[in-house]
Amino acid sequence: MKFISNFLKRPLEIRRMKVFKPKEFTNSTSLFTLATISTSYWDLAEEFRKQALDQMNPTNGSIYSVYVFPAIIFYCSALEALINENLALLENQTSDNELRSEITQVKTSNVAFRAITPKLRRSHELFNHTGQAALEEDILQNYAALAELRNAIVHYCPEYVDILHWPERLKQAFQRSGVDPLAADWTITFRSGTVLEWARETTKSLIERFLPLVKIDHNHFFGN
Numbered sequence: 001m002k003f004i005s006n007f008l009k010r011p012l013e014i015r016r017m018k019v020f021k022p023k024e025f026t027n028s029t030s031l032f033t034l035a036t037i038s039t040s041y042w043d044l045a046e047e048f049r050k051q052a053l054d055q056m057n058p059t060n061g062s063i064y065s066v067y068v069f070p071a072i073i074f075y076c077s078a079l080e081a082l083i084n085e086n087l088a089l090l091e092n093q094t095s096d097n098e099l100r101s102e103i104t105q106v107k108t109s110n111v112a113f114r115a116i117t118p119k120l121r122r123s124h125e126l127f128n129h130t131g132q133a134a135l136e137e138d139i140l141q142n143y144a145a146l147a148e149l150r151n152a153i154v155h156y157c158p159e160y161v162d163i164l165h166w167p168e169r170l171k172q173a174f175q176r177s178g179v180d181p182l183a184a185d186w187t188i189t190f191r192s193g194t195v196l197e198w199a200r201e202t203t204k205s206l207i208e209r210f211l212p213l214v215k216i217d218h219n220h221f222f223g224n
Contacts, residue, residue, distance in 0.1 A: 045203075068195060116144050
C-alpha cells in the first residue's frame with residue numbers, strides 16, 4: 001500500500017508510459033490520441049486461417065498447416081489488443097487516482113493481473129455499465145488454455161526427449177479443443193484444423209462480449 005500511495009503522489013506526466021517523438025514530427029501535431037490495431041490483428045488472423053484451410057484442403061494431401069500457429073497468435077492478439085486499447089481510453093478518462101492505478105495494472109498485466117483470467121474478468125467489470133452478465137468461468141478457462149498454447153508457440157523451448165510426452169500446460173488446450181492427437185511432437189497436432197477453429201471460436205466469442213461494452217460495432221470490427 002505504501003508503494004501505491006507514493007506512486008499516486010507522483011505527477012501524472014511521470015506516471016505515464018515513457019515515450020519519444022521522432023525528430024521528423026517536431027513541428028507536427030495529431031488529431032488522434034490513440035492508435036488502434038485490434039481489428040488489423042483480427043484481419044491478419046482471418047487471412048492466416050484462409051491460408052491454413054487452403055493448405056489443409058484434401059486435394060493438397062495435408063492434415064495440418066504451418067499457418068495455424070500465426071493465426072492463433074493473431075486471434076489472441078486481436079482480443080488482448082481490443083481490451084488494452086479500451087483500458088487506455090478508460091485510464092485517460094478516469095479522475096479517480098486509485099481506480100486509474102488499478103486500470104494501469106490491468107492494462108499492463110501487473111500485480112494481481114499477471115494471469116489472463118483475472119485480467120479478462122476485471123476488464124469486463126470495468127467496461128460493464130449496461131448490466132451485462134459476468135463472463136462465465138468456462139469461457140475464461142477456454143481462453144486461458146488457448147493463451148497457454150499461444151505462449152508455448154511464441155516462447156517455444158523444447159524440454160522433452162520423448163516426443164509423445166507433451167508440456168503439461170498444454171493439457172487443457174488439448175482437452176478443450178477436442179483435437180485428435182497424432183503420434184508426433186505436439187507442434188504437429190496443434191497445427192490442425194480442429195485447433196484452428198477452436199481458437200477462432202474462443203476469441204470471437206469473447207470479443208463479441210466486449211464489443212457492446214466499449215461501443216464498437218460488430219460489423220465494423222469483424223469486417224462483415
